[in-house]
Amino acid sequence: MSDSNVFLPAAHGWDPRGLDRLLHAFPAGELSEIAGPWSAGAGSLLLALIARVTASGQHVALVDGADAFDPTTAMTAGVDLERLLWLRCRGRSREAWSASDLVVRCAGFALVALDLGEPRLIRRERMPYALCRRLKLAAEQSGAILVLRVPQPIAGTAAALAVSLRRLESRWIGQPRATRLAGITAEARIVRCHAQASSLAAGQVIQWAL
Amino acid sequence: VGAVRRLACLLAREPVEREQHHLLAVALGHSPRVEEEGLGLVYLDVAGLQMLYGGETEIGQRLARAAAERGLAIQVGIAGSRMSALAAARSGQELTVVPPGQDAAYLAPAPLSLLALSDEMATRLQLWGIRTLGELANLPTPALYERLGSEGLRVQRLARGEDARPLRPWATPPVFEESMAPGWAMESLEPLADALLRLAERLCDTLVRRGLSGDEFQWACRLSDGTVREGSVSPAVPMTDASAVALLLKASLASRPPRVAVEAVTLRAHAVRVAPAQDSLIDRARHSPRMLAATLARLSALLGEREIGAPVLLDSYRPDAAELGPWSPRTSRPELNDAPDTPRPVLALRRVRPPLAASVTLTGGRPVHLRSERLTARIVISVGPWRSSGEWWTDRPWIHDEWDVELGDGTLCRLAHDGSSWWLEGIYD
Numbered sequence: 001m002s003d004s005n006v007f008l009p010a011a012h013g014w015d016p017r018g019l020d021r022l023l024h025a026f027p028a029g030e031l032s033e034i035a036g037p038w039s040a041g042a043g044s045l046l047l048a049l050i051a052r053v054t055a056s057g058q059h060v061a062l063v064d065g066a067d068a069f070d071p072t073t074a075m076t077a078g079v080d081l082e083r084l085l086w087l088r089c090r091g092r093s094r095e096a097w098s099a100s101d102l103v104v105r106c107a108g109f110a111l112v113a114l115d116l117g118e119p120r121l122i123r124r125e126r127m128p129y130a131l132c133r134r135l136k137l138a139a140e141q142s143g144a145i146l147v148l149r150v151p152q153p154i155a156g157t158a159a160a161l162a163v164s165l166r167r168l169e170s171r172w173i174g175q176p177r178a179t180r181l182a183g184i185t186a187e188a189r190i191v192r193c194h195a196q197a198s199s200l201a202a203g204q205v206i207q208w209a210l
Numbered sequence: 211v212g213a214v215r216r217l218a219c220l221l222a223r224e225p226v227e228r229e230q231h232h233l234l235a236v237a238l239g240h241s242p243r244v245e246e247e248g249l250g251l252v253y254l255d256v257a258g259l260q261m262l263y264g265g266e267t268e269i270g271q272r273l274a275r276a277a278a279e280r281g282l283a284i285q286v287g288i289a290g291s292r293m294s295a296l297a298a299a300r301s302g303q304e305l306t307v308v309p310p311g312q313d314a315a316y317l318a319p320a321p322l323s324l325l326a327l328s329d330e331m332a333t334r335l336q337l338w339g340i341r342t343l344g345e346l347a348n349l350p351t352p353a354l355y356e357r358l359g360s361e362g363l364r365v366q367r368l369a370r371g372e373d374a375r376p377l378r379p380w381a382t383p384p385v386f387e388e389s390m391a392p393g394w395a396m397e398s399l400e401p402l403a404d405a406l407l408r409l410a411e412r413l414c415d416t417l418v419r420r421g422l423s424g425d426e427f428q429w430a431c432r433l434s435d436g437t438v439r440e441g442s443v444s445p446a447v448p449m450t451d452a453s454a455v456a457l458l459l460k461a462s463l464a465s466r467p468p469r470v471a472v473e474a475v476t477l478r479a480h481a482v483r484v485a486p487a488q489d490s491l492i493d494r495a496r497h498s499p500r501m502l503a504a505t506l507a508r509l510s511a512l513l514g515e516r517e518i519g520a521p522v523l524l525d526s527y528r529p530d531a532a533e534l535g536p537w538s539p540r541t542s543r544p545e546l547n548d549a550p551d552t553p554r555p556v557l558a559l560r561r562v563r564p565p566l567a568a569s570v571t572l573t574g575g576r577p578v579h580l581r582s583e584r585l586t587a588r589i590v591i592s593v594g595p596w597r598s599s600g601e602w603w604t605d606r607p608w609i610h611d612e613w614d615v616e617l618g619d620g621t622l623c624r625l626a627h628d629g630s631s632w633w634l635e636g637i638y639d
Contacts, residue, residue, distance in 0.1 A: 019555060039622040043558035043639025051554075059539055068560035070636065071521035071532040077556035081521045085537050087509060088517040090563075095512055102512070106505040107498060108539060117560065117639060170591070170616060178593040181614035181622060181638065183557050210557040 018206040022188060023052050025200045026161060028110075029143045031136040033155045036165030038117070041186025044210050045165065046113055046149045047077045053145070054080035058110035061085040061103040065096040065116040085109070093121040097131050104138045104146055111145045119151045132158040153191070161200075162192040168207065183210045214310050215373070216257040216266065216288060218273060219295035223283040225250025232280040234380060239276060240269070245377040253292055255377055270305040289313055291373030293343075297324055313371025318344025325365055331358065343369035384420070386479040388412045395434050395471030399464060402431070402472055406463070407456040409477040414452040417481055423448035424479040427455055429462070432474040439468050447498070448484050502539065527600045528608055529626070529635060530561055558639045559624065565633035568625065577613055577625065582634045587617035595627070614638075 026032045026049060036042035050060050055078055062069060067090045071081060087103070089096040093116065100114045114135075116122055132148070132155040139146040148155060153162060168185040172178035190204045222233055233252050237244040240263070243255035256269050263269045270286040277284040287298025289308035297320050298306035308316045317324075320343045322335060340346050346369040354362045367374075388409040396402045406429065417424055428442040443458040459477070509518050519534035562584065571579035577592045595611030602609075610628040612635070617623065622638035 037620070038560070039620060039638050041557075041639075043560055044555060047558045048555055066560070067563050068636075068639075069521070070530070070559045070561045071523055072530075073556060073559045074521070075523060076554075077558070078554055081523070082540055084520060086519060086521050086534060087513060088534070089513060090517070092513075098512055099509055102505055102508055106501055108502060167620065170622060172591070172593050172614075174593060179596050180593060181557070184622070184638070208555060210555045 019048065019208045021199050022163070022206050023049055025193070025198050026111075026145050026147060027198065028145050029140050030160035030194075031132060031139055031146045031148065031155060031158050032161040032163070033153060033159040034147060034149045034163050034165065035151065035153045035191075037151055039184070040165040040167045041184060041188070041210060042149055042165040043115075043117055044077075044186065045163070045188065046115065046147060047074060047079065049145075049147065050074070050084065050111065050113060051078040051080075053111040054078075054083040056110075057083070059083050059085065059108060060111040060113065061087065061109045063087045063089065063096050063100045063103065063112070063114045065089050065093060065114065065121045066091055066118045068115065068117065091118075091121065096121070097135075100135055100146075101138060104135060104142055104144055107142050109142075109144050111147065112139070113147045113149065115149045117149045117151060122150060122152070122154060128154040129156050129158065132156070157192075159192060160194045161190070161198070164189045164191050171209075185209045214257060215290050216255070216310070217290070217292060217295045217373075217377075218254050218256045218270065219287040219289075219292070219299040220252045220254070220273060220277070221285045221287070221296070221299040222250030223285060229282060232282050233277070233284070236273060236276045236280065236282070236284075238380075240273060242379075243377050244380045246380045247292075251296075252380075253295065253377060256288060266307050267305065270307060274304050289316065289371070291368075291371045292375075293317060293324065293368045293373065294371045300324075314344075314347060317369060317371050318342060318347065320344075322346065325368055327365065328361075331361065331365065334358070384481070386413055386416060386422075386424075386481050387476060388478075389474060389476040391432075391474035395473055396475075397471045399460070399467060402463060402468075402475065403456065403460040405475050406459045406477060407452065409475065410455040410459065411452040413477055413479050414450045414455065417479060418450050420481070421483065422481040423450050423484045424455065425482040426480040427459060428478045428480070429459055430476045430478075431468050431472045432476075433468055434471040434473055439466070439472075441466055448482050506537075527598065529565075529598070529610075530563070559636040560639045561636045562634050565626065565635050568632045568634045570625065570627075570632040577615055577632075580615065580617065580623070580625070580634070584634060585617065585621065585623065585637075587619055587621070589615045590618055591616040594625075 034042045034045055053060050060083060062084060064087060067088045069086060075081060087099050096114060100112060103109060104112045135146055136158045166187050168187050170184050171182040173180050173182040186208060188206045190200050190202050193200050193202050220233055220237055227249060230249060234246060237252045237254040241254040241256060241259060245253045247253060259269055263272055266288050270288050273286050274284060285299045286305045287295040289295040289298050290310055290313045294308050294313040294317050297317055298308050322341060346366055354366055390405050390409055425448045426442055426444045431439045433439060441462050443462045445458060520537040522533050522535035524531040524533060566582050566584055568580055568582035570577045577589050579588055592613055592615040594613035597611050599609035601607050610626045613625045615623050615625055624635045626633045626635045
């Protein structure tokens with residue numbers, strides 16, 4: 001990998017250029033996938049995407065598979081909560097897929113996010129790839145950005161953009177002894193990027209501090 | 211020299227939809243400048259009527275008499291602004307006249323509820339201790355603008371009895387109807403369908419010119435035996451496409467064909483104004499109200515009515531103090547300053563709802579092992595405690611210590627200890 005393919009975080013804080021390019025790379029009318037284990041930054045990346053879309057005055061539907069969305073953190077991240085439709089599925093994975101299918105077909109949502117970030121939700125589903133294909137076709141019709149947050153990749157070639165997350169480090173604060181988690185440094189690797197006019201390519205790595 | 215504005219407010223004591231036209235007729239019988247504000251509430255301009263009917267007291271009495279003759283019980287208020295005229299009409303007397311220039315003084319003791327304030331505005335003014343229109347009117351205007359913006363100025367002007375908005379003149383609602391009587395009897399469906407197509411074209415043309423769409427199309431055929439056959443069609447979305455409307459009408463006629471020849475046909479449209487699907491070229495298409503309502507209804511059936519909505523933060527530091535509120539698409543655009551291109555990256559927390567009971571092993575007062583239904587692992591890093599408490603003044607006080615921990619597999623969690631039990635509150639993601 002060449003050096004130009006890596007966007008490193010700044011010495012203090014984070015590199016806005018890399019994250020900004022990544023957030024703008026999620027294509028409208030396509031299915032995208034954010035995969036990564038817990039604490040790798042996948043949920044934070046999805047939150048940043050929701051914040052960017054609501055801040056531009058558009059509406060977002062969040063299908064919350066495990067009822068794990070935290071409005072307080074979202075508010076801190078800059079999400080306009082009044083532009084967010086929150087669908088709480090409380091661990092019912094089949095209903096979460098059906099709700100996504102319904103909401104992605106309803107024109108007017110710029111972003112539809114399906115959060116299945118818990119392994120138990122994925123294990124229950126027998127044919128996730130077929131469901132992803134169905135959602136992809138629906139997104140093509142409505143023109144919405146459709147994003148799937150999962151612990152491990154399941155969409156395969158149905159995803160126009162696939163991003164894999166991992167955590168590089170954790171940071172802690174507090175004197176004389178640490179009392180809180182300050183944040184993490186996350187790394188996103190572009191696994192697949194078939195989106196047209198995207199500034200990213202498969203294999204690129206983006207790092208930023210949270 | 212500007213003319214002194216004088217308005218009369220006619221307020222029905224028992225507003226009824228079917229009597230609204232009587233109220234309008236009373237107002238229109240005295241002044242050509244009439245505004246319909248709502249059910250049982252009409253304003254009319256009475257400036258200059260003195261030459262016709264005498265003083266304002268006589269005008270007011272005349273209005274009340276005219277209403278009584280039509281079987282309406284009304285209260286009349288005459289003042290220089292809508293707000294003061296409304297307050298006068300609500301005073302309980304049959305007629306109240308506020309002398310010119312006395313609007314602010316008359317409104318001063320009136321409660322804030324007279325203004326149709328938003329919940330947010332009403333709550334804020336209540337927190338400031340503002341109870342009456344006089345107190346609102348006396349607030350320093352620049353400071354009010356700094357805190358409440360232009361909406362604050364608007365309500366203050368109303369509280370002062372200032373009313374610069376002209377009356378919105380009431381006009382007879384237009385009837386969208388076209389008829390055709392060709393002079394010969396139409397004995398089959400084809401000529402009838404052709405006639406309906408021509409009527410639909412004329413009707414849709416009229417609707418388009420007024421920026422309206424047809425929500426329902428009603429047809430009526432006068433038959434050669436003297437009877438009338440009627441029907442209607444309601445397209446899935448409001449439309450002005452004449453050929454599509456004609457097809458629907460033809461299908462409706464075919465399902466209930468007239469028994470005898472048709473001598474005349476009438477087509478009537480119920481007009482609605484459809485909001486533009488897109489504000490500008492670069493904006494995204496708006497939600498279609500029908501599609502959105504149908505989708506939300508289906509989602510409610512799928513997930514449960516109480517599982518859908520907009521997240522609303524509660525005024526509390528209690529962990530996970532949020533609930534679901536009703537959701538409706540916002541049409542206003544955010545201010546440019548409020549729309550950063552790149553949001554602040556924040557470490558997300560996945561809530562565990564409800565918090566999961568956990569068994570935590572301590573060494574030297576610090577967690578070293580976690581066992582719960584969701585996660586069981588060795589704790590490699592633990593930081594804390596971070597003590598939070600609140601609502602000690604209520605019957606539901608809470609206090610707990612939060613610990614951020616890193617498990618052996620790299621998962622970062624938030625644990626809480628309430629003095630007796632440990633809970634898994636969330637997982638950083």
